Amino acid sequence: GNSVTQMEGPVTLSEEAFLTINCTYTATGYPSLFWYVQYPGEGLQLLLKATKADDKGSNKGFEATYRKETTSFHLEKGSVQVSDSAVYFCALRPQSQNFVFGPGTRLSVLP
Amino acid sequence: GAGVSQSPRYKVAKRGQDVALRCDPISGHVSLFWYQQALGQGPEFLTYFQNEAQLDKSGLPSDRFFAERPEGSVSTLKIQRTQQEDSAVYLCASSPQVDSSYEQYFGPGTRLTVT
Numbered sequence: 361g362n363s364v365t366q367m368e369g370p371v372t373l374s375e376e377a378f379l380t381i382n383c384t385y386t387a388t389g390y391p392s393l394f395w396y397v398q399y400p401g402e403g404l405q406l407l408l409k410a411t412k413a414d415d416k417g418s419n420k421g422f423e424a425t426y427r428k429e430t431t432s433f434h435l436e437k438g439s440v441q442v443s444d445s446a447v448y449f450c451a452l453r454p455q456s457q458n459f460v461f462g463p464g465t466r467l468s469v470l471p
Numbered sequence: 472g473a474g475v476s477q478s479p480r481y482k483v484a485k486r487g488q489d490v491a492l493r494c495d496p497i498s499g500h501v502s503l504f505w506y507q508q509a510l511g512q513g514p515e516f517l518t519y520f521q522n523e524a525q526l527d528k529s530g531l532p533s534d535r536f537f538a539e540r541p542e543g544s545v546s547t548l549k550i551q552r553t554q555q556e557d558s559a560v561y562l563c564a565s566s567p568q569v570d571s572s573y574e575q576y577f578g579p580g581t582r583l584t585v586t
Contacts (some may be wrong), residue, residue: 396577402579403579403580404562404577405577406574406575406576409572411572449513457527458504458516458519459514459516459575460516461513461515462513463512464511464513
């Protein structure tokens with residue numbers, strides 16, 4: 361079946377530190393991959409996406425590359441800010457099927 | 472334009488009561504999804520509509536859960552004889568196309584508490 365695994369949280373970093381949140385997946389075919397973010401008190405919103413192998417999604421300084429050979433879609437940011445504190449969800453959508461979400465990783469950035 | 476809206480935002484039900492949760496998707500969006508999100512977890516798929524057709528209801532946890540989208544726009548998720556384990560945030564999302572490359576847009580959710 362289809363599944364997403366994310367690194368356990370919470371992740372606590374100091375401002376301007378480098379961030380990596382690991383995400384690996386299992387899926388049939390060629391799914392599209394997404395990172396969603398949930399800020400405190402708000403709904404889920406799309407952060408970035410990639411729809412085929414070797415695509416790189418990027419937004420707000422965050423990046424993730426679709427690696428089919430390692431079935432991964434790790435999220436990175438070179439310098440985090442306090443305002444990046446949120447819960448991050450990795451998700452996949454196989455062709456014409458429903459989305460599958462990971463359990464989420466809580467990030468706390470300290471000033 | 473307007474995003475996905477859900478009502479009510481909060482619902483408290485006594486065990487055994489029936490509840491109805493409403494979702495207004497973005498106008499023109501073909502696909503509509505319902506998810507259940509337990510505290511500290513990722514959203515779990517419940518059901519999926521393409522226009523008015525319910526194409527996948529494999530995630531509905533029991534026959535107490537029922538969803539409809541009769542005119543291909545507004546959707547209602549109904550839970551009969553609520554149980555404490557039904558307490559969760561229920562999320563609705565819509566997507567403009569069926570193609571898997573399209574993102575989905577989430578509503579704010581309805582927090583259901585069953586006492």
